[in-house]
Amino acid sequence: MKSLSIKDIAVKANVSITTVSFIINGKAKEKSISEAVIEKVEKIIAESGYKPNQIARSLRTGNSNIIGLIIEDISNSFFSRIARLIEDKAYKRGYKIIYSSTENSVDKAKELINMFKSRKVDAYIISPIKGIEEDVKMLLEDGNPVIFFDRNLPDINTSYVGADHFNASYQSIQSFIDQGKKNIALVTTDINVEQIVERYDGYKKALEDNGIKYDENLVLKIHFNQEESETISQIKQLLEQKKIDAVLFATNYLAISGLKVLKQINKKIGDDFAIIAYDDHEAFELHTPGISTVQQPLEEIAENVIKLILKQLSSKAKPENQQIIIPAKLIIRD
Amino acid sequence: MKSLSIKDIAVKANVSITTVSFIINGKAKEKSISEAVIEKVEKIIAESGYKPNQIARSLRTGNSNIIGLIIEDISNSFFSRIARLIEDKAYKRGYKIIYSSTENSVDKAKELINMFKSRKVDAYIISPIKGIEEDVKMLLEDGNPVIFFDRNLPDINTSYVGADHFNASYQSIQSFIDQGKKNIALVTTDINVEQIVERYDGYKKALEDNGIKYDENLVLKIHFNQEESETISQIKQLLEQKKIDAVLFATNYLAISGLKVLKQINKKIGDDFAIIAYDDHEAFELHTPGISTVQQPLEEIAENVIKLILKQLSSKAKPENQQIIIPAKLIIRD
Incomplete structure (x- = not known):
């Protein structure tokens, strides 16, 4: 596709070249150009592959x-x-x-x-x-x-x-419960950021709404910066020592460590044991069986x-x- | 671990604080400090977690x-x-x-x-x-x-x-041949860069050294920026239309597309059909069976x-x- 010039864009948007130029140079507001026109022109620019001459633009705008x-x-x-x-x-x-x-x-x-x-x-x-x-x-x-x-x-x-982490986590747990799962673990990280806390909150709330007692022994908080071998041994311990029929992994790298554990201890995903991974990863589609996942948009x-x-x-x-x-x-x- | 100060580093390296300071500020050569001392001090710095105060350093050095x-x-x-x-x-x-x-x-x-x-x-x-x-x-x-x-x-x-791409590619093909494979395909990209050309050269030379005739129909050059769906249909065509018992994928993302094709057409990796992927990927270790790979260092x-x-x-x-x-x-x- 040939890139459009400023003139082409102006013709296409049915506005003057000066208007397009103001928008490109960040002067739309200053020059009182309407939101509707700005949006129309920006859409055409985005679709056209037009790339403003940056050096010239930097000189004009100081940006x-x-x-x-x-x-x-x-x-x-x-x-x-x-x-x-x-x-x-x-x-x-x-x-x-x-x-x-x-x-x-x-x-x-x-x-x-x-x-x-x-x-x-x-x-x-x-x-x-x-x-x-x-x-x-x-x-x-x-x-x-x-x-x-x-x-x-x-x-x-x-x-x-x-993304709406609370609801995605809630729905994941609800889907486990709908499959008849009762002993549902959460493998998450210990970093104190909102999007991880929301996944934890969604897990807890879904259990509560379904009358399943929250058991803190089924929640594993992995230290963020530790070696993967340590993570693997902690997940292994969880799966071997607790009665668990489903696991939500709160990040894709934790799910990958979890899949390595399953391979090691030869535990199969199937009717008795389900997992969901938060954040998709190429490994999950290719895995046999395919791994269910929360896909962020x-x-x-x-x-x-x-x-x-x-x-x-x-x-x-x-x-x-x-x-x-x-x-x-x-x-x-x- | 507590970070070391410049003084700690000097004591550990058995040199003066001034010497450490010259090395940190990029004046080692100018001040005729020996290679051996520079290496010793840099090693201690790297291991110590010491982080020079950047703003102060920038002011001094203009860097x-x-x-x-x-x-x-x-x-x-x-x-x-x-x-x-x-x-x-x-x-x-x-x-x-x-x-x-x-x-x-x-x-x-x-x-x-x-x-x-x-x-x-x-x-x-x-x-x-x-x-x-x-x-x-x-x-x-x-x-x-x-x-x-x-x-x-x-x-x-x-x-x-x-990495030594020629030899890694050569060895991959040799390992196929040692397993008795004869119809060996190469799925690579069309970008004209040395490290991709070397993989192609290694493929060709290994065939030649083993008296196997090079067949250009078994080499698929995928266009770099195309949609994955297009790549998948080209690989599918190759695997369905040619007699092939082994494939070297020249990049990990091509191998991932290849694995998706195998899943679609239900072709199993085993005694009759082998693959190797260039550049490891988390999906390969987890795949059943595990995918052989060229691991770059x-x-x-x-x-x-x-x-x-x-x-x-x-x-x-x-x-x-x-x-x-x-x-x-x-x-x-x-």
Whole structure:
């Protein structure tokens, strides 16, 4: 597909070249261009493959056209897939993404924010952890666009995009109960972030609503940064010592460790024993039998993140904050 | 573990605090500190968890302490795992890594180099593609440390770290032949980069050395950026229309598509049909049966990349280029 020029875009949107130019250069609000026109033009730009000449644009606007993305761990396939989607979508709109991992360290997260600040990125997309509230507040006070995704910090007044973890977890447990399961374990991590706590809350509430007594011995909280061999031995202990007929794994890497345990102890998934993994992974579809999974809407999360951040970048006044919570999908396999 | 101070490091290394300080601030060469002392101190620093105060260091040295990492695609688990390793190792030495994906686009790769240049990174770690030679030459002429990894550009005079793809591919095919296989297919990509060409060369040479005629109909070159559904239908066609008793998949994502095809057409891996996947993936160990794989030495590649780049950063004169080729390991499963 040949890229459109500014002129082509103007013709297609039925507006003047000047209007398109104002929108591209983030002056739409200042020039009182209506929301409807902005949306129409941005849609055409996104679909057209048009990429503004960045250097020229940087000179005019003083912007870097770079967005900093801060995630937990790039080797986790949830983050690497969403990073790639965000990167693609931003690039099509003339922005580059640079990213780094916090590894759940508050110190490192603070340093990354400072690094991006010193590199003069235009905006921040952050999967936050507790302890960086003050740093984020400072970014916001300085007028920087900031979007949270995947997890939220309730005390911070900014836009957020994420999946509905409570309901996805609740539905997973409900589906176990509907299959007649009663001794349902949860293997989760000990990191104290909202999206993990919500999965735990959904687990507890579903048991309660079905009159099943919550048993803390069936909840295994794995330490975030430990060796996988340690995780495997803890899951093994849980499965061998407790009477369990179903397990919800709260992350895909925990489910992968769990599948390794099942292979080791030769425990089969079937009528007597079911598992669900939170966050899909290529290994789950290929596994025999296929592993049921909670699929987060990666594409929609990425799309909304980019839309919100571009809206902030093109507005003179800070737009109202939005909390976009997207349902996650329970995929039952085999 | 408590972090060591500069004083602790000096005591441990049996050198003066000033010496440690020179090494940390990249003045070791200028101050004629011996290689042996530099190595000893850097090893203690790496093991100690000591993190230099970056802002103070930046002020003193004028450096950003940021290294730019340019990879092909962060959603490919080979790159996301190696990026995480490089990021960890750099962070322990007081450097941050920011990364971006080229998606095999020459335009995007050039833009990323310019972006990192404008953000004043101290050094570049690049998994290069053909077409960016001039841009890299300019970086080198300006005195920037540049390391290539995973793939090389033979015309460019810089250090390189990667696996021995020719031999790994050769050994994979030899192992098929040793099992009595004769109709051996190669499913690879059409991207024209050295590390993919070497896998193809290894395939051809192993057939030739064993007196098996090369048949171009058994080589499927998948277009890099196509939809997975298209890839799946091409692999399906290959497996259904040709007599094939073994397949080497030249990348892990192609092997994953291949496994989906096998599941669809209900073709079993066993005595009559074998596969090997290039680059390990969590799905392969968990698969029933386990999938044999060529494991690249990720840890060693990351370690050597960081060592070479730090050496360049701490040397006044550019150190001699090194080509570090590390053997890959063929892991036969089940």
